[in-house]
Amino acid sequence: MTKTPVTEAPCQSMGENNHSSLNELVEPVTRLKHQNVRCPTVPAGHVTGVVPQLVVTCEPTPSRFEHKTTRTNALSFCSHPDEESVCSDSGIGGSPAPSLLYRKLSNSSSAVLSPASSFEECDEDFSEPCAIVTRNSAPEVCSESKNEPMKPRNMVNSSPAPAPLRAASPWVQVVGHAGNFRAGPDGKLLKKYCESEQRCLQKLMGDSLRPYVPGYYGIMQQDHQDYNTMDNLLAGFDSPCIMDCKMGTRTYLEEDLRKARESPQPRKDMYEKMVAVDLSAPSPDEHAQKAVLKTRYMQWRESLSSTATLGFRIEGIQKADGTVNTNFKKTKCKEQVVEALQDFVGKSIPVVRSYQKRLKEMRQVLENSDFFRAHEVVGSSLLFIHDRTGKAGVWMIDFGKTLPLPPPLTVDHRTPWMEGNHEDGYLWGLDNFIDILTNMLLVLKE
Ligand SMILES: Nc1ncnc2c1ncn2[C@@H]1O[C@H](COP(=O)(O)OP(=O)(O)OP(=O)(O)O)[C@@H](O)[C@H]1O
Numbered sequence: 213m214t215k216t217p218v219t220e221a222p223c224q225s226m227g228e229n230n231h232s233s234l235n236e237l238v239e240p241v242t243r244l245k246h247q248n249v250r251c252p253t254v255p256a257g258h259v260t261g262v263v264p265q266l267v268v269t270c271e272p273t274p275s276r277f278e279h280k281t282t283r284t285n286a287l288s289f290c291s292h293p294d295e296e297s298v299c300s301d302s303g304i305g306g307s308p309a310p311s312l313l314y315r316k317l318s319n320s321s322s323a324v325l326s327p328a329s330s331f332e333e334c335d336e337d338f339s340e341p342c343a344i345v346t347r348n349s350a351p352e353v354c355s356e357s358k359n360e361p362m363k364p365r366n367m368v369n370s371s372p373a374p375a376p377l378r379a380a381s382p383w384v385q386v387v388g389h390a391g392n393f394r395a396g397p398d399g400k401l402l403k404k405y406c407e408s409e410q411r412c413l414q415k416l417m418g419d420s421l422r423p424y425v426p427g428y429y430g431i432m433q434q435d436h437q438d439y440n441t442m443d444n445l446l447a448g449f450d451s452p453c454i455m456d457c458k459m460g461t462r463t464y465l466e467e468d469l470r471k472a473r474e475s476p477q478p479r480k481d482m483y484e485k486m487v488a489v490d491l492s493a494p495s496p497d498e499h500a501q502k503a504v505l506k507t508r509y510m511q512w513r514e515s516l517s518s519t520a521t522l523g524f525r526i527e528g529i530q531k532a533d534g535t536v537n538t539n540f541k542k543t544k545c546k547e548q549v550v551e552a553l554q555d556f557v558g559k560s561i562p563v564v565r566s567y568q569k570r571l572k573e574m575r576q577v578l579e580n581s582d583f584f585r586a587h588e589v590v591g592s593s594l595l596f597i598h599d600r601t602g603k604a605g606v607w608m609i610d611f612g613k614t615l616p617l618p619p620p621l622t623v624d625h626r627t628p629w630m631e632g633n634h635e636d637g638y639l640w641g642l643d644n645f646i647d648i649l650t651n652m653l654l655v656l657k658e
């Protein structure tokens with residue numbers, strides 16, 4: 213079997229890579245047949261429907277910011293406490309913990325956590341060789357040499373100072389699809405393979421945005437499933453507080469709208485999620501069918517939350533003590549968002565200042581990024597992480613619905629969306645986020 217080189221994510225200022233366990237390589241063509249692109253599946257029992265008009269409401273909701281918290285369930289596994297990890301510019305240093313923590317997530321951010329017994333456990337011995345392969349290799353960023361990570365062009369290194377990481381750092385998934393992640397070798401994180409995400413991560417390794425995304429190391433196969441291998445951003449943090457914020461004013465692709473028109477597939481699960489929050493939300497037709505289209509459900513989620521009004525929404529927060537709150541579906545007006553953010557940062561001025569600084573830097577880089585202007589960035593999140601030592605960082609994650617625009621089309625990420633212009637409101641949301649943090653600082657200093 214022909215072997216292809218492992219993709220080395222660029223590791224600026226981090227010393228040498230050590231991918232000793234990633235030495236078994238598989239020919240890309242052979243492995244294409246194993247592709248398992250995660251695409252939203254349509255559950256049984258669908259009925260047909262029409263694509264509704266976009267409805268955006270901007271009035272603040274009277275509902276209070278609710279605090280339903282859940283204590284994180286934890287499992288320890290895959291511990292290699294004696295191994296030194298590979299370099300990473302995603303970590304910020306700190307105390308490595310010898311275990312990985314997994315919390316079982318539901319498919320819905322509103323659902324109750326499942327028992328720990330249903331967690332996906334990892335029992336691999338990563339001292340054994342693992343298969344890793346890259347597709348659509350980008351020669352300008354992939355180094356052939358394991359020990360000479362290549363620096364991408366236009367590198368802007370404004371990441372917080374990285375520190376050596378241990379092989380296995382604690383990891384928790386705050387929100388997102390259950391079962392999408394597992395532990396990888398050398399403390400890396402494996403996310404179920406998604407072709408569009410892989411393409412983005414690979415391109416991002418050569419973009420000025422590189423310091424603002426997890427390092428990407430190619431595709432790895434485990435148990436006949438392909439995974440994208442990336443840095444665990446939690447590495448180096450000590451009992452971190454984590455927040456996932458979904459960016460942009462639109463959470464579905466233009467392509468999804470087209471598909472919904474051509475072949476509408478109303479979903480019963482989304483109807484159920486909708487009525488669980490607001491019985492009066494579905495239309496009479498939708499009630500009759502007991503199903504709603506995904507685009508309609510996503511639009512409803514946007515207008516219910518701050519996505520429509522602020523261009524971002526809080527998806528979930530995990531505090532240092534392990535408590536998790538994913539009950540932000542109705543966190544819509546600025547005051548509610550500020551209340552949630554203040555709770556997240558523990559009213560710490562240095563933490564807010566760090567986040568504000570990082571977001572301002574990120575905005576500047578985003579405004580000049582070749583990747584960013586040429587992609588519709590939908591459903592992507594900012595992952596905020598800080599800990600009691602004062603370390604704080606923010607990274608862009610989740611590029612499953614980030615698509616290249618048909619050339620020569622570009623977007624500025626601030627112009628309001630109209631079907632066809634592919635605008636996503638990402639930078640408008642970031643502007644609002646920065647303004648909110650700036651105001652928070654003023655209030656906290658009073
Ligand atoms: N590189 C990373 N390092 C650390 N944690 C991560 C990383 N990537 C993702 N996570 C964790 O996993 C969660 C879900 O990530 P992500 O949004 O990529 O998953 P998803 O299943 O695609 O989500 P969605 O349901 O929005 O499509 C994040 O909120 C975060 O807690």
Ligand SMILES: O=P(O)(O)O[C@@H]1[C@H](O)[C@H](O)[C@@H](OP(=O)(O)O)[C@H](OP(=O)(O)O)[C@H]1O
Nearest residue numbers: 252253319320321322485506513591612613
């Ligand atoms: O947060 P909620 O209310 O549970 O809604 C989910 C959320 O919007 C996810 O982002 C979306 O996945 P994608 O971003 O990947 O589309 C998922 O669609 P899905 O059920 O089709 O996976 C929705 O069910």
